[in-house]
Amino acid sequence: MVVPGIFEQTLTEVQTRLDLITKYIDVAQVDIADGVAVNGKTLTGFETVSRLNTSLNIDLHLMVLHPTDYLVRKLPFIEKVCAQVEPHFDKKHFIEEAKRLFYKVGLSLNPETSVTEIYPFLDQLDYVQFMAVVPGGQGRVFENHVLEKIRQLRQVDKIITIQVDGGITLENVKEVYTAGADDVVVGSAIFGQPDPVKALVNFKEQNI
Numbered sequence: 001m002v003v004p005g006i007f008e009q010t011l012t013e014v015q016t017r018l019d020l021i022t023k024y025i026d027v028a029q030v031d032i033a034d035g036v037a038v039n040g041k042t043l044t045g046f047e048t049v050s051r052l053n054t055s056l057n058i059d060l061h062l063m064v065l066h067p068t069d070y071l072v073r074k075l076p077f078i079e080k081v082c083a084q085v086e087p088h089f090d091k092k093h094f095i096e097e098a099k100r101l102f103y104k105v106g107l108s109l110n111p112e113t114s115v116t117e118i119y120p121f122l123d124q125l126d127y128v129q130f131m132a133v134v135p136g137g138q139g140r141v142f143e144n145h146v147l148e149k150i151r152q153l154r155q156v157d158k159i160i161t162i163q164v165d166g167g168i169t170l171e172n173v174k175e176v177y178t179a180g181a182d183d184v185v186v187g188s189a190i191f192g193q194p195d196p197v198k199a200l201v202n203f204k205e206q207n208i
Contacts (some may be wrong), residue, residue, distance in 0.1 A: 002203045003059065005165060005187035007031040009042055011051055017191060018054045024200055027079065028056050029165070029185050032070065033063040033136060037087045040136030046072045061108065061165070061185075063135050065089070071097040082106035082129050082163075085117050095124045106163070110135060111143045115153050122157055129185075132176075133166030139188040142167025147179045154180030173206045 004021050006028060008014045014030055021028060032049070035041035043049070046069070049060065057079040062070055067083035068090070081103045083094055091107065098105035107118050108129035118128055130149055133140035150162060164176050165185035176184055186203055193199040 001027070001183045002200065002206075003027050003029050003163070003183050003185045004190050004200060005029045005031065005061075005185040006191070007033070007040070007042055007187055011043055011048055014043060015052060015054075018052065018056060018058075020196060021190075021200060022054065022056055024197060024204075026057060027059060028054075029059040029061055031061045031063060034065060037065050037084060038063040038136035039134075046070050049078075050075055052077065061129070063108075068094045068097055071101055071103070074101045074103070078103065080104040080106060080126065082108050082127070084108050084110065084135065086110055086113060091121055092124075095121060099124075106161075108135075108165070109149075111146055115149045119156070122160060125160065127161035127163055127183075128153060129163040129165055130181075131166050132164055132168070135166065139192060140167055142169070142172055147175065150176070150179040150181055168203075170202060170206060173203065177206075 006014050006017045031042050033040050033042045058077050059080040062083045065087045081098050085107050095105050104126040106127040106129050110131050130146050132142045132146040161182045163183040164181045168184045168186045169189050190196050190199045
């Protein structure tokens with residue numbers, strides 16, 4: 001499945017992009033970056049996110065030092081929450097709180113992070129996200145060694161949903177699916193194009 005990824009600094013910018021794609025997709029990812037956990041910053045704060053107005057299912061990618069702080073209450077349009085494993089926080093508590101609020105929950109790994117980091121949590125997760133670029137911005141180049149990490153996890157767990165975020169293009173998306181990914185998060189290759197809707201449709205046609 002193609003999941004448009006939105007990395008913007010203001011609520012208005014996020015809302016504009018959501019409105020643009022609403023007729024063509026069911027799910028979008030909104031990135032939340034605090035500028036500390038990653039080198040890049042977006043809109044932050046649970047109350048800011050709660051003011052979004054959308055009929056889409058939204059996945060929150062929490063690139064922040066304290067992701068559990070975002071689990072204040074259940075927002076009806078938020079389907080999934082995902083946190084980077086690299087900051088030092090209580091992963092078990094984050095997962096438990098997300099489940100308590102009836103979110104689907106995932107953990108995301110930077111390109112240099114070993115896939116074994118999430119093995120202790122696999123039976124508690126709904127999905128695993130592999131970053132194929134250093135997180136904190138869009139338009140970065142896909143790091144091919146991440147494909148082997150995808151294959152490694154798929155050998156260990158045949159069922160868990162695998163999502164890949166960063167550097168996805170029409171040229172490499174089929175290879176990412178073939179490696180074992182279920183979902184791809186696409187940012188600049190959609191929103192950085194002259195016709196974002198056409199780009200999104202083109203990606204949807206590549207979904208195997």
